[in-house]
Amino acid sequence: MDEHGTGTTPGDDDTTLVLLTVEEAARRLRIGRTTCFALIRTGELESIPVGRLRRVPVDAPAAYVARQRAANRAA
Template sequence: MTSPPLAALRKEVAPALDLLTVPQVMARLQLGRSTVYDLIRTGQLASITLGRARRIPTQALTDFIRTRLAQEAA
């Protein structure tokens, strides 16, 4: 049995592993540090902790933005 090419694996795994730091989220949303942490604390923005580092999956940021857009449209 042969394994799939490395490029094919990267396409499947890469989106799931794309994590942002809090400063990167701050820049993308143009918000301050405490606001981003408040969004995380209140559960509006999903995140994971790796050791002492907080990371936000890009999919969580996308979901947050879509949810906010839907709320604004309603």
């Protein structure tokens, strides 16, 4: 939580970001960090390695949601 009690960090709304941390992606999806890592591990949420780090492309959370919505409509 930040000093204003909003639970966000300064970079959360930065439109110039290209990659998100797993924690930032989890916050955008409103899921836990462990669940986010599980989605990455199964390939449902795109991520890339950056050295020893794991980063999520900024458009990947929205793409994941779009696929989920399409799958739910088809079911």
